[in-house]
Amino acid sequence: MSNSISFSPQAAGFLIEKQYSMLTEHLHAARDEAFADVQLRTSGEEIPEAKQPLDSGFIDLPERLLNGEDDLLENIESAAKSLRDRIDRMVVLGIGGSYMGLRALFEALCDPYHNELSREARGGNPRLYFEGNNLDNDSMSSLLNLLKTQCVDPKELADRWGIVVISKSGGTLETAAAFRIFREALEEYYGADSPEATELVVPVTGETGKLRDLSNARGYQQTFPIPDGVGGRFSVFTAVGLFPAAVLGIDIRALLQGAADMTEWCRTKPAGENPVLDYVATCHLLERDHGMDVRVLSTWGNRLESTGLWYDQLLAESLGKHERGATPLTVVNTRDLHSRGQQHQEGKRDRVISNIIPGDPASSPISLPEAPDGLDQDLLNRIAGKTIPELLQAAIEGTNQAYAEDQRPTTDLKLSKIDAYSMGQLLQLFMLATAIEGRLIGINPYGQPGVEAYKNNMGRILYGS
Template sequence: MTTPIKFCSNASQFLIGDQLSEITDQLHAARDEAFADVDLLRSGGEIPAEKQPLDSGFIDLPQRLLDGEDGLVDKMLASAAALRTRIDRLVVLGIGGSYMGLRALFEALCDPYHNELSRDDRGDVPRLYFEGNNLDNDTMSSLLKMLKTQCVRPQELAERWGIVVISKSGGTLETAAAFRMFRDALGEYYGHQSHLAQELVVPVTGETGKLRDLSNALGYEHTFPIPDGVGGRFSVFTAVGLFPAAVLGMDIRAILRGAADITEICRTKPLGENPVLDYVAACHLLERDHGMDMRVLSTWGNRLEATGFWYDQLLAESLGKHERGATPLTVVNTRDLHSRGQQHQEGKRDRVINNLTISEFASEPLSIPEVAAGVDQDQLNRIAGKTIPELLQAAIQGTNKAYADDKRPTTDMVLPKLDAYGMGQLLQLFMLATAIEGRLVGTNPYGQPGVEAYKNNMGDILYK
């Protein structure tokens, strides 16, 4: 096993007596229930009403895919390789969990300026654009205009584009509307009846539903499933995240291996040796006993911001029910220390700061150059030779000390490296933690009744 994620916390300073040991049995029971939910789902038996919906299929999915279930990984890799060689721009249409996991992987694992690089420098993979995740007329118009003005010779690889459309039901209006518009633009470009207009569209959807029916009617050759028992916000390790990630050249087997390994740690290790349970324990006790129901995911680096936004949705939709549930907030430091740091340091004592850091960066450390004394007005010669990672580490330690001195709790989640294996660990850790905390507090972590209400109301307004 590659080096696992490390977790530590100063939460013990804030707990009264032996609270951590008092909930050990409850935590282990919640963990066991979350894993038993997988057996219940796979059994095909009747699911009790209090367990519905039951979307626990994400838990064992990484290992099942690695073991070759349905040959799906090989199919995705083959289809992704073929699509990658035929387009230079990929438009991904999806909303919520249908795009946020991919965006987290893309920003973490691809070059920060991916779309600006030449095809060679991109590793011979396409550029990536997201739409169908909002109802913003201007951004959609701008992307369509860019495609129409920069792609005028369909015989040239550099001017070919394709679509991956992602929706489990096909009934989400934002994505469905975008798909119709981009499908029409694709047909105008290649010819509505051309083989390219068919082959350069890959739907990822459920086994039944509007998008599945439309895909069958239009005869799309490559359509990948979103399995039953895996909800949208837990679907990053289905074709939802893995297929487009493979098109972008990411190592999806390493991603799955990281997810499978952290799942095994979660399943077998006790509190104190288990980063999933340790994270849940700290957050839960600080919320339950100290009213700290704001969870600030403090990502120390730009490339993890999208991971934070993905986690915001995961936590909010899973546990924000029945007038309960912590409120998630993502910040990027040191950037946001200059906007939100004051409030976190001296505002209400209603939050825990969960740091997310990286031990080893992908690029060579940049060093502060020394300059002549006559132009050292910024007085940086005194730290000349220090690297940017050293400056960042000083900022992390200094910020944590400031919070500790003011008796404000922090936790630290440390990724050994920002690579495919590490991201697999991290995303699965957060999904497992969310499911286990739901079972711990008696909230079904699956389903999204509040979101369904807005969708229904929206439909009533538009179709009346």
């Protein structure tokens, strides 16, 4: 087991060793309960009402997949290669946890200008487009128009496109409506009775539900399950995230290995040596003892912004219940230091800032060139030769120092680099931390009653029942 993440709190005098030591027993108990939930879910015992729903299956899922459970991982890789070789544009339809994890992986692990590159420069992988995550008529219309105008010959690989539709129940209106619309466009392009009409649509859904029934009725050649016991926002390491990630050429085995190693680290190491428990303890104590119920995830660099947005949903829907729960907020620095930095530095003392520091860049460091005589009006010649990563590190250190001097607590989650393994570790860390904190504070981290209320009201308004 190796680890690519380190955690260190810079709590600026807010937390003392006594607070940590007094919490340790409760923290370990919450960790043990979260892991015991894995066994309870499959034991056949009656699940207590307070633990329903019990979507703890994500915890050991990476290890089970790597160990060959149901040959699912091999099937995902095989089907992904088949789809990758047949299309040049992939439209992913899903909302919430059905697309946010993939978006985090795509932005972290693929080229920032992936869709602008030639197929060869993309490594033979298709372009990616997201829809079905909102009800934006103009956005949907633009994508439909792009497909219609850019894809003109279904016999040419460069003009071929397919759909991956993701919904556990199939009952989420945003995704269901988008699927009907894009399915009609796809069938019009290839022909409703063509092999492509069923071979280039891949549903990822539950074993039962509206999308499963539709998939069976239409005869789609490949359908992947979303397992029972894994909720949508915890589903990134199911086929929800893994299948489209594999189509994009992402190393899904490295993702799963990172997640499995983080799970083992969390399960076996005590507080003080365990980044999951230490992150939970720091955030919990700052909220409980100092009223800091705003959690700012400060991602340094553009590639992790969608990871922050994914975590926003994870934390908000899991712990935002019963008039409790911290409010998550994602910022991207140094960009947002010029928009939100003032408030974080001198606004209300209600927040803890958690930095995600990306580590070594994937590309060669860019050096600041020296300007010729007479063109140094910006006075940058004095730092000519320094690299962009060096400038970023100075910004991180300078910002943390400013917060510390004003008694503003921060934490640092440091990655060695952004790759598939480290992303597996990071996403699993956040999912484990959320489940454990829920058990620590007595809130079931699974289920989403507030979201169901909006869905029911929306249905009543539209259908009149």
